[in-house]
Amino acid sequence: MSFDSLAFRQAMGRFTTGVTVVTTRNPKGGNIGVTVNSFASVSLDPPLVLFCLDKAALSFEAFGRSDQFAVNFLCAEQHALSVRFSTTTADKWEGVAYDIWPTDLPVLRDCLVNLGCQKEAVHEGGDHVIIVGRVDALRLDGEKRPLVYYQSGYREIGASL
Ligand SMILES: Cc1cc2nc3c(=O)[nH]c(=O)nc-3n(C[C@H](O)[C@H](O)[C@H](O)COP(=O)(O)O)c2cc1C
Numbered sequence: 542m543s544f545d546s547l548a549f550r551q552a553m554g555r556f557t558t559g560v561t562v563v564t565t566r567n568p569k570g571g572n573i574g575v576t577v578n579s580f581a582s583v584s585l586d587p588p589l590v591l592f593c594l595d596k597a598a599l600s601f602e603a604f605g606r607s608d609q610f611a612v613n614f615l616c617a618e619q620h621a622l623s624v625r626f627s628t629t630t631a632d633k634w635e636g637v638a639y640d641i642w643p644t645d646l647p648v649l650r651d652c653l654v655n656l657g658c659q660k661e662a663v664h665e666g667g668d669h670v671i672i673v674g675r676v677d678a679l680r681l682d683g684e685k686r687p688l689v690y691y692q693s694g695y696r697e698i699g700a701s702l
Pocket residue numbers: 560574575576577578579580592593594595597598599600601623626627628629630690
């Protein structure tokens with residue numbers, strides 16, 4: 542069965558995900574952040590996670606050079622942060638509330654979860670790379686509602702079945 546790239550994009554858009562902002566620092570100490578919904582957990586023991594990064598992203602080089610990154614799970618109230626970190630602007634971080642963790646990672650405040658990760662492996666994945674990290678720090682807020690992404694739109698989680 543053949544299909545075109547539009548059909549492939551539409552199909553992928555029907556896979557519902559949460560939304561994260563993956564952050565790191567560049568060699569000059571500047572903060573880097575990208576909206577990412579290709580996040581997945583990989584392994585419980587050891588605790589491994591992955592995300593896929595577009596080779597064309599402006600922050601591609603910074604993630605390649607850094608040996609660590611943070612994954613910030615956004616809550617429903619933070620959809621503006623998803624828009625901000627998915628838009629190439631001069632300063633994505635202006636006015637954004639964040640902490641610097643002891644490992645020197647910038648981590649967004651008020652998220653559902655923050656994960657601190659050491660880079661474990663990088664795999665080829667077509668026009669993306671697959672970056673695997675080992676989680677070595679974690680902050681979670683059980684009271685928040687997740688931001689949901691489906692068919693190019695932001696949603697809140699619905700009723701339980
Ligand atoms: C909801 C959503 C999810 C996204 N997921 C990814 C992703 O998993 N990987 C990726 O490379 N880009 C993803 N993007 C696109 C990047 O956020 C976007 O290209 C961003 O501008 C890259 O920033 P940079 O060019 O400053 O590095 C996503 C965008 C949105 C809105």
